[in-house]
Amino acid sequence: MSGEYAFLDTDAARGALAAQVGQVRERPARIAVLFPAAARSVARGAGPSGDPDGVAGPTLEDMARVELLAALSGALAPPELAREVRDLYHHGDAGERRAVLRGLDALDVRGRGREEVAGAARELLADAMRANDTRLVAAAAASAATALLDADSWRQGILKCLFTGVPLGSAAGLPDRADEELARMCADHAEERLLAGRPVPADVHLVLRHFPGQAARLDSHRTEA
Numbered sequence: 686m687s688g689e690y691a692f693l694d695t696d697a698a699r700g701a702l703a704a705q706v707g708q709v710r711e712r713p714a715r716i717a718v719l720f721p722a723a724a725r726s727v728a729r730g731a732g733p734s735g736d737p738d739g740v741a742g743p744t745l746e747d748m749a750r751v752e753l754l755a756a757l758s759g760a761l762a763p764p765e766l767a768r769e770v771r772d773l774y775h776h777g778d779a780g781e782r783r784a785v786l787r788g789l790d791a792l793d794v795r796g797r798g799r800e801e802v803a804g805a806a807r808e809l810l811a812d813a814m815r816a817n818d819t820r821l822v823a824a825a826a827a828s829a830a831t832a833l834l835d836a837d838s839w840r841q842g843i844l845k846c847l848f849t850g851v852p853l854g855s856a857a858g859l860p861d862r863a864d865e866e867l868a869r870m871c872a873d874h875a876e877e878r879l880l881a882g883r884p885v886p887a888d889v890h891l892v893l894r895h896f897p898g899q900a901a902r903l904d905s906h907r908t909e910a
Contacts, residue, residue: 692748698728702749709756713769716757720773721781723749739783740823740851747784747824754788766792767801774809779818786813786824794830806830814842819849826856840867843892847874853888860895868896875903 690699705727708715719726724746734742743751754773758766770792774785786809793799794806810833813825825831826846831839839862846853853859871892875885885903893900 690749690752692732692745693728695728702727702752706752706756709753710760713757713760713765716753716769716773720750720753720784721777723753723784724780739780739787739820742827742855743784743787743824744780746780747787750781750784751788751791754785755791758792763799763801767805770802771805771809774812779820782813783820783824785809786821786828789828789830792830794833803833807833810834810842811838814838814845817849819851822846822849823851823855826851826853829857831857836862836864836866840864840870843867844870844874847871847886847889850886853891859891863892863895865896865899868892868899872899872902879903 690702693699693702702723705715705719705723709719727749728745730745731737732739732743732745732748736742737744739747754770757769761769770785774782777785789806789809792802792806794803806828807830810825810828810831813821816822822842822845826842831842834842839858843853843856843859843863844867845851846856871889875889875893878885889903890900893903
């Protein structure tokens, strides 16, 4: 097991996770029990980002659960996988939902013949983006599976990050998917905050710096103020 699950810092935790991954591969239904229990049976706490809340990056329990999802992905056909992932998300608590979102990238959602899994991913991302839980919003925004979202849905997700204070630095798709419409939406949001006497999120400039015209709108407004 040398080098395997290196994000865990004890042999006991690595051994526990390896055993659970093996169980899921042999009996996929076991994930219904193992997934919720991972924080207790494997590890919990801040991951590489140092954020124990899982906003800046996955926690240790998130990472352990992602490994279980990866094992599940290899053990089930796409229709069954899509159903199981939906169940894990909708029947889970906030931590489990966050881990499902973090684990979407391990499900080969854009692979050939994975339409059912891609559909499930879109549904869960949309649900998370409607939430007021910043942990869910952050996990959804950071997922490469957001490439499945149409342009308008993706833009709304970026705007939700700004509204809720989720850092845009980890949002998947920036700056490649940013466009003039997103820049306009960000500039509108910034102007509304200025008019209300509220600070403008610094992350808005991660978008506006690529669109000088919209950035100029904001600079002009500040000058007038």
